[in-house]
Amino acid sequence: MWYISMHLISLIFLCSSAFSCILLSLGCLYYNMVKVIEWDIMTLNSSSIIMTLIFDWVSFMFLGFVLFISSMVLFYSGSYMEGDKNFNRFMYLVLAFVMSMGALIVSPNLISILLGWDGLGLVSYALVIFYQNEKSANAGMLTVLSNRVGDVAILLSISLMFMMGGWNFILYGGYMNDSSLLLMKYLIILAAMTKSAQIPFSAWLPAAMAAPTPVSALVHSSTLVTAGVYLLIRFSPALMGSESQSVLLVVSCLTMFMAGLGANFEYDLKKIIALSTLSQLGVMLSVLALGFADLAFFHLLAHALFKALLFMCAGVIIHAVKEYQDIRCMGGLVYSMPLTSTCMNLANLALCGMPFLAGFYSKDLILEVAFMSNMNLLAFILYVFATGLTVCYSFRLVYYSLTGLFNLSSMSQVDDSSVIMTSSMVALSLGAVMGGSFLSWLIFPEVYMICLTFTFKVLALGLSVLGALVGYLLNITGVSYSLKSLKDYGSVVFMGSMWFMPFLSTLELGRASLKSGGIYLSAGDYGWSESLGGQGLYGCFMNQAKHLQVFQSNSAGIYMKSFLVWVIVVCFMVI
Structure with a gap:
């Protein structure tokens, strides 16, 4: 019973903190107030070099959402992880994950x-390898190494921002011009791309599904993958x-x-939802x-809100169907x-942008603004296809x-028996239904002015209807569809394997880096740098120290020898 009391205490604390942060955010919005502590x-x-904390409506609002979703996930974990021998370690890791995200939000x-x-990179590695098998170890290593690229980009950006006289990017952001700090802007974008798994760093996101499902619900909704988007915001x-x-x-x-193309060829339930997260991250960064x-x-x-709900529903289904993750083994x-089916349908429809659900208010506005903006033809075509593919795979x-x-x-017994898991799902379902309208009234008190032709106005709705028809009707004729896909097996594998990115991120790059690393090790660390570097200097200093030690030993014989040497030298000079 200890783990039940622990997750209840965490639930109460995180829920109260979440609602406090949302109330503070509303106060900051109403009074137009920002507090900075240095x-x-x-x-x-x-x-x-200043330790800075910023408290405005953006940080409070995001922190409130992170804490609310974390409280639901921890409450859900009380039943999902029941009986796990490392349950207390799991709880501490998740709380450390939430603390790291909070530190990032207010900095x-x-x-x-x-x-x-x-902190997010370190704790995410510990959570991905939580089940301690070979698949989890490989996925964790891919995750942490991909994210280290972004960490190096942040460190290089710190050195480049030195010329600004400070490191507060909110204060100095408007003064950064392309002539002197363009490289730093590219480094910040690179850091955000690694954290948010954009091309070519996308392979780690589906691989991180080796973590427990509550961790996936937290990672893919409001913490790890959104850190890069928040940094760029x-x-x-x-x-x-x-x-x-x-x-x-x-x-x-x-x-x-x-991501939308790959999700239509994927059969792993959690990986389909992970690829949908990747697609939505692309939407966020593109509109940014x-x-x-x-x-x-x-x-x-x-x-x-709806992505955490979608992962929670997936976890309940996976538990019910004897831990299968292949969607062909369900139905x-x-x-x-x-109840689980209702919540999952709610989350799916919100993801597709069903009118008056949470995803509609943001996604429809993003599409209309994108169609109205001055973007190139390639980006427009990709937007159109990605919108249809989202509804198709859903x-x-x-x-x-x-x-x-x-x-x-x-012999399977499938039901909604767990009250703890379903109650947290129902709480998030309210957010998936009402969260979009609540946020739109708060963040946009003055409406956007949209000027579009009738064709562009109905384009998003038409794409959604067409994608739904293709995604549902095409899979009803599953046998003939699968047989036709075998005729062009190479293209299907290419589209369904994220354009070979997992292969390129692991096998070939791993071989090349290990081979070149061995050459550098033998020629560098074990070669010239061994004798001319640290080890060579160490040997030189030790030899000199031996001579100094002999001179410092106050031996009379040494002084006599030195005296005779000086006498001989002087005699030669006189002669």
């Missing part, structure tokens, strides 16, 4: 943000009008399209690249799990898991 640690060449300083940034004044925006737009649109940071933040919050769950998932034929064995 501790001056040291001064280096007229640049002050506007490029140095102090490393506390949360590196805070950094957006520096990116306005920069040529780095076009690079970010192309990369994010490609990621959005690639167009210059609408407020819309990116709006979609970030709305997406967090007909709407009859035996009506309805494909609904067909295979909730409706369709019952594909489980006759």
Whole structure:
């Protein structure tokens, strides 16, 4: 019973903190108030190294959502992880994860943000390898090494930002021009791309599904993958009008399209939802690249609510169907799990942008603003296809898991028996229904002015309807569809394997890096640098120290020998 009391205490504390943060956010919005706390640690060449905390409506609102979703996930974990021998370790790791995200949210300083940034990377590795098998170890190593690229980019950005006289990127963001700090902007975008798994760093996100499902619900909704988006939202004044925006737009649109395409060929339930997260991250970064940071933040919050719910429903289904994750081994769950099916349908429809659910208010506005903006034809086509693919894989998932034929064995007992898991899902369902309207009224008291033709206005709705028809009807004829896909097996494998990115990120790059690393080790560390580097200096100093030690031993014989040497030298000089 100890673990039940622990997760109840965590639930009460996190829920109360979440509602307090949301109330403070409303106060900051109403009074237009920002509080900044600074501790001056040291001064280096007229640049002050300061520990900075910022408390405004953005940080309070995001912190409130993170704490609320974390409380639901921890409450859900009390039943999901029941009987696990490492349950208390799991709880401490999740709480450390939430603390790291909180430190990142309230840090506007490029140095102090490393506390949360590196904390997320470290704790995510510990959570991905939680089950301690070979698959988890490989996935954890891919995750942590991919994120280290972004950590190095942040460290390089710190050194480049030294010329600004400080590291507060919110304060100095508007003064960063392309002529002197363009490289730093690219490094910040690189850091955000690694954390938010954009191309070519996308392989670690589906691999991180080796973690327990409650961790996936937390990671993919409001913590790890959203850290890069949040960093760029805070950094957006520096990116306005920069040529780095076009690079970010192309990369994010490609990621959005690639993830939607891959999800339509995937059969692992958790990986389909992970690829949908990747697609939505591309939506957030693309609209941020167009210059609408407020819309990116709006979609970030709305997406967090229904994506956490979607993962929780997936966890309940996986538990019920004897730990299978292949959606072809499910089917007909709407009859035996009506509550879970209702919540999952809610989350799926919110993801598709069903009118008046949470995803509609942010996604429809993003699409209309994108269609109205001055973007190139490639980005527009990728936007259009990605929107249709999102609805397509959502309805494909609904067909295979909730409706369709019952594909489980006759001895399976499938029901909504866990009150703890379903109650936390119902709480998040309210957010998935009402969260979008609540946020739109708060964040946008003045409506956006949208000027579109009738064709563009109905384009998003038409794409959604077409994607739903294709995703559902195409999979009803599953046998003929699968046989036709075998005719072009190479293309299907290419589209279904994230464009070979997992292969390129692990096998070939691993071989090349290990081989080149061995050459550098033998020629460098074990070669010239061994004798001319640290070891050579060490030997030289030790030899000199021996001579000094002999001279310092006050031996009379040495002084006599030295005296005779000097006498001989003087005699030769006189002669």
